[in-house]
Amino acid sequence: MKITKGNALRGLRGYGAVVALLIALTGCLAGPGQYYEGTGVHDATAAEAAGTWESTEGTAMTLRPDGTAAVTRLDGWDFDFDEGWRLSGKGTWALTDTPAGQRLRLELTARTKVDRRADATMPPPDGGDPPTAYTWRFYVDRDDRRELVLFFHFGDPDAGNAYVMTRKPTATTAP
Template sequence: MKITRGNALRGLRGYGAVAALLITLTGCLAGPAQYYGGTGVHDATAAEAAGVWESVEGTAMTLRPDGTATVTRLDGRDFDFDEGWRLSGKGAWSLFDTPDGQRLRLELTARAGVDRRADATMPPPDGGDPPTTYSWRFYVDRDERRSLVLFFFVGDPDAGSTYVMTRRPTATTAP
């Protein structure tokens, strides 16, 4: 085959299409949440994390200084979020450090209730019951005021959607 300018350009376009396809497929396999390392926060203390944390639709968790916790209507993480169940009960929590930043581990050890989100997109698998125990791993971050924020990823990892918990303001006394 004689190489002409037209043949060379068609060949380059063909390679470009293959490269674009590979980039697209790689992006689908490795979404933002799959390789998220962490926030880089290393200065949070257990005393700072203890308190009442809230999110949408009545979700709350109380982290006590003694390491015990109460969970109210907390959604599942990752793909469990799509099943739509929300767990309530008692458990334990701890703050730990990784090279990429701190995380907060929350373990539900005694389920006391189950709710279902109205917007749940998937029915429970095989009509199964939500878990009786469950573990969450929250990333620890700071907002613009340097206050702690806790979050985990929900749904499809390619979407990078986060479930954010914010600390309930504590009452302050005037001097």
């Protein structure tokens, strides 16, 4: 086939359509955590959220009814998790509501200790110390028994990793 100006333009149009299709399909491959907006839970109360919550490796947070909090070895959320620091200290907390569901905002206002995870993948971007104040945003969800579960996504959003906090059983709720 002889290449003419018309044939070349038709070929470029076809190539452009393929590129546009690939771009559209790549957008569909975004991970589950990347565009997560919420759980749809809107019925949690502050009284229900108050208490002690735990995760792995000694991580805990105590949410008091007066809005104050104590944090022990809590990892950073989102990409901050990769830096490997774990903060302990005092702060405040509050439930918020968005159209996509409730969130719990936890603010560390007085850091008392810093630990590091052995599996940390990168140093802090500024090469300095971990933050002295920090804010986490937990999603509020309910499990199969309708009890609250708090979580946030961490690391690469395409991976959809969830850092889950569960309520520590009390003497009256323990089996």
